[in-house]
Amino acid sequence: MDSIVRRILQLSDPEIALSKKVSLSQNELIVNSYRFQFQKPLILAIGKASVKMANFFLSKLNKYESLVVKPRGDNLKLNGNAEVIESSHPYPDESSFEAGKKVREYLLNKEYDLVILLLSGGASSLVEDPIPPKHVYVDIMKKLITSGIGIEEVNIVRKHLSKIKGGRLASLSKSKIVTLVVSDVPGNDLSTVGSGPTHADLSTVHEAREIMRWLNLQGEEYLEETPKKLDNVWEFLILDVSEVLRGLNLENSYILSSEVRGEAKSFGAFLASLMNTQYIPFRRPFTLLFGGEPEVHLSGKVGKGGRNGEVCLSFLEWVRDEKFKLYAIATDGIDGNSDYAGCVVDGKTKLSKLEIRRSLEEHSSYQLLERTKSTVKTGPTGTNVNNIYVLIAP
Numbered sequence: 001m002d003s004i005v006r007r008i009l010q011l012s013d014p015e016i017a018l019s020k021k022v023s024l025s026q027n028e029l030i031v032n033s034y035r036f037q038f039q040k041p042l043i044l045a046i047g048k049a050s051v052k053m054a055n056f057f058l059s060k061l062n063k064y065e066s067l068v069v070k071p072r073g074d075n076l077k078l079n080g081n082a083e084v085i086e087s088s089h090p091y092p093d094e095s096s097f098e099a100g101k102k103v104r105e106y107l108l109n110k111e112y113d114l115v116i117l118l119l120s121g122g123a124s125s126l127v128e129d130p131i132p133p134k135h136v137y138v139d140i141m142k143k144l145i146t147s148g149i150g151i152e153e154v155n156i157v158r159k160h161l162s163k164i165k166g167g168r169l170a171s172l173s174k175s176k177i178v179t180l181v182v183s184d185v186p187g188n189d190l191s192t193v194g195s196g197p198t199h200a201d202l203s204t205v206h207e208a209r210e211i212m213r214w215l216n217l218q219g220e221e222y223l224e225e226t227p228k229k230l231d232n233v234w235e236f237l238i239l240d241v242s243e244v245l246r247g248l249n250l251e252n253s254y255i256l257s258s259e260v261r262g263e264a265k266s267f268g269a270f271l272a273s274l275m276n277t278q279y280i281p282f283r284r285p286f287t288l289l290f291g292g293e294p295e296v297h298l299s300g301k302v303g304k305g306g307r308n309g310e311v312c313l314s315f316l317e318w319v320r321d322e323k324f325k326l327y328a329i330a331t332d333g334i335d336g337n338s339d340y341a342g343c344v345v346d347g348k349t350k351l352s353k354l355e356i357r358r359s360l361e362e363h364s365s366y367q368l369l370e371r372t373k374s375t376v377k378t379g380p381t382g383t384n385v386n387n388i389y390v391l392i393a394p
């Protein structure tokens with residue numbers, strides 16, 4: 001594996017991050033100098049990073065009740081005892097509802113004196129107990145997720161259609177909850193990561209309704225208000241994309257944004273425009289670093305593609321300089337509907353403007369990237385701090 005990709009994945013490893021930030025003994029958890037005592041903790045791990053986050057705890061606390069909900073087929077191994085549910089992402093299905101039921105059962109029926117919730121991106125789809133009938137909920141989610149709107153708006157709707165999200169999970173708990181978060185959301189809004197199951201939610205039914213109307217979605221009669229105040233939750237951010245960008249520590253490098261948003265192909269064109277700018281205030285050799293979640297608005301024909309594929313292609317469409325290398329990597333190992341984490345392109349990656357345009361239009365970036373051997377395959381990584389872009393000007 002390329003050394004930069006390897007480094008990105010190491011720095012995104014939630015187990016390593018937990019081992020640096022959390023101190024744990026048989027009856028005490030310390031995070032950011034906050035101390036939480038327990039005799040009988042309940043460990044719930046939900047999201048793409050659930051196995052690795054749980055492993056940190058299970059290696060030390062293995063005789064307690066634990067539930068891990070992870071994406072189906074990620075092949076990650078748990079080092080301890082826990083009930084494991086393999087669930088569905090990015091669209092919820094019956095397994096998500098089974099996981100939602102289990103989470104409720106654990107919180108309502110088990111005995112515990114502290115809940116340790118290990119939360120990461122992906123949780124929104126992996127665990128659900130929906131307010132609408134399941135088929136109605138699944139239909140709304142398919143349309144909502146493919147609409148291309150930002151994750152904050154998607155999750156405002158999710159939170160108001162759920163018995164788990166938007167702080168409701170915390171309302172089910174009989175004890176304090178400590179939530180440790182690996183963020184995949186640009187800006188780290190904790191009410192958005194995994195749809196904030198333990199975060200008092202400031203968004204409203206009114207906003208959710210507006211979003212549904214804007215997207216022409218049926219089902220607004222099922223929207224319900226979320227808790228606006230919770231007093232049993234302590235939340236801590238354990239890892240995010242900024243920390244990974246900082247940790248990369250590449251020579252002469254500059255972090256220009258950890259909150260990339262907007263159209264993926266516009267971001268690619270913007271990166272090219274930086275390379276084309278004559279008086280850019282960086283002296284070669286330099287490296288520019290970005291993190292975030294550019295969006296793809298699907299329309300018409302859809303091939304094998306993803307946001308990172310589109311960033312690479314539109315960069316190639318516009319860049320004039322030949323001395324560059326661009327990495328576009330999804331830290332969860334999955335870019336769009338492809339089985340690639342992303343791509344690496346450089347001055348030798350040759351494609352015509354016309355084929356790039358056609359491919360962007362058909363959202364089939366990986367056909368071209370496979371041909372030019374520009375793909376990066378990692379498999380599911382067991383983490384998710386969103387996407388990282390490394391632009392090297394040698």
Ligand SMILES: O=C(O)C(=O)CO
Nearest residue numbers: 121122123124193194
């Ligand atoms: O992926 C999810 O679960 C989100 O909604 C963002 O963290």
